[in-house]
Amino acid sequence: MKRYLGLICCCLLLLCGCAAQSIPEWRTDSFNSLEKYKDEFLAGKEHLAEVHFQKAVDEIKSSGDLTLLMTAHLTRSALQIAVLETPDFRNYLEIAKADPADADEQKNYYLLLEGKFDSLQKDKLPKPYQDLAEVLEKGDQKEISQVVGEIQDDLSRLIATGLAVRNGREDEALLTGAVDLASSHGWRKPLLIYLNRLKSYYRENQNWEKEEKIRLKMELLTPHSGMRGKTGPAC
Template identity: 60%
Template sequence: MKRYFGLISCLFLLWGCGLKSIPEWRTASFNHLEQYKKYFLTGREQLAAIHFQKAVNELKGSGNLSLLMTVYLTRSALHVAILEAPQGEEYLEIAKVWPSDDHQDYYFLLEGRFAEIQKSSLPTSYQDLVTTIEEGNAKRITETIRNIQDDLSRLIAIGVVVRHGVVNEAILTQAVDLASVNGWRKPLLIYLNRLKSFYETTGKRDQAEIIRLKIELLKS
């Protein structure tokens, strides 16, 4: 979706920029969503849940269904980033009464329903990702992910392809590096475990043992 993550501040704060001031609910919902993302990725689930609900409440008070869908899809995207299934139930309920092609295509991306996507509705980097997934070239997929500029968008892209069955050392290492440099403890541990499993299944037991020891140190 064109406004997700890299341009999410524009979506929340600059829509209606002709107004003399930004409505308080818009600023509050954006700030709560940013706090939700931070706490979710650092593994502080209770604080994440509090800020997510506050963002939802602000948007329900405004009646802005488009932004409300964005918040629900943001949650889905973060779950995909840590290799969990997207939680799209609330989004789908809103989409029944407020359909949006842009939101729908981003939802299809998170679900891995690539054949149903109108790629022009996605950011260029995600358009390229869908194309390479359809081609089935793992090396090209890895390169496409590496070219995504925004770190969180790149981690989400990794989640999409890994859940789709595209797993190699380069992709998993990218995820570990992204999580490490941003201090995202939750995905860091998840991808370290996936990298350990990858090394074990490919016979690289020395590398797997190094990763196992690193995980133990990080958890202690």
């Protein structure tokens, strides 16, 4: 279960465990619940996502591990940023008041998500996010798009894209990359959100032809669109 620890520190999306020993049931249950939360959230199934998230939080609370509890709430904040929503850090900040001794990575990840690049310790972040924090602080659009595109983990790359947009650093390549990424995974919620963002980008840049193509694509992908039921030409 080393991956269990690695990915949660990298993108705060999983929970940690130990490969050499038997895994406590609460760890397995919380891990599975967070995985289901991610899937339902990205699918746009808000109610189911919240049910799984609360189950994960309850399992973690049974262990008394505040650092892991902070991680779970930052997971949700990171996913909110990934789909261009305003992140809610209130639960994380309440837990942080207890000052868990081993929460440096969580603190620096929070500062990254908040966009406080000059306050965080970049060496406390996983390598992809160290580079991301540096280029976002510099504000070089070409470098930002390049660093985001080089992030190997797909969900981490979507979070990085959301961070770039949140900090006013977006271009066509960044947005189309997010659309392609969401499409390849079947992540309906970010797909529609980034298509809409891309449409707005084209409108702002007066690229009417591309804007219209995105508008038509979104119309076709929207439930209950006019295409429903049209299986062939009339006789």
